[in-house]
Amino acid sequence: MSMKPTAELNFEEAIEAYLLEHAGYTKAPNSQFDTALGFDPHTLLAFLKATQPGTWNKLAASYGPSVDHRDHNAIASGMIHGLLDVVRKRHARPGTRPQAGLLPPAHQSQP
Numbered sequence: 001m002s003m004k005p006t007a008e009l010n011f012e013e014a015i016e017a018y019l020l021e022h023a024g025y026t027k028a029p030n031s032q033f034d035t036a037l038g039f040d041p042h043t044l045l046a047f048l049k050a051t052q053p054g055t056w057n058k059l060a061a062s063y064g065p066s067v068d069h070r071d072h073n074a075i076a077s078g079m080i081h082g083l084l085d086v087v088r089k090r091h092a093r094p095g096t097r098p099q100a101g102l103l104p105p106a107h108q109s110q111p
Contacts, residue, residue, distance in 0.1 A: 037076040045071065 019025040032042045045068055049056045060067045 037073075039075070041068070044075065 016027075020027060028040055028043050032040045034041055048071070056067075059071060063070050
């Protein structure tokens with residue numbers, strides 16, 4: 001942690017430590033974050049494959065070896081409306097509707 005106990009870096013480090021130790025999060029290298037896409041495609045694709053294998057297999061059957069590239073580009077293009085839109089409303093492709101998030105919002109105050 002940084003030297004000042006009230007520094008924002010301390011707050012960020014405390015949140016990160018809690019999520020890693022108690023909430024099941026794993027840390028990914030910063031190099032995986034794609035600034036052009038605006039998210040970490042490696043982590044997102046691993047999540048989609050692990051949580052929705054049937055949907056992922058349909059996408060793989062449709063798109064073949066380019067499925068990873070096509071999927072994260074489809075997600076990125078959907079983010080013109082914002083990340084929450086992609087997570088909540090899904091990013092549909094012909095014949096499939098993979099979910100980038102599995103939990104509904106806790107309340108209706110967010111769009």
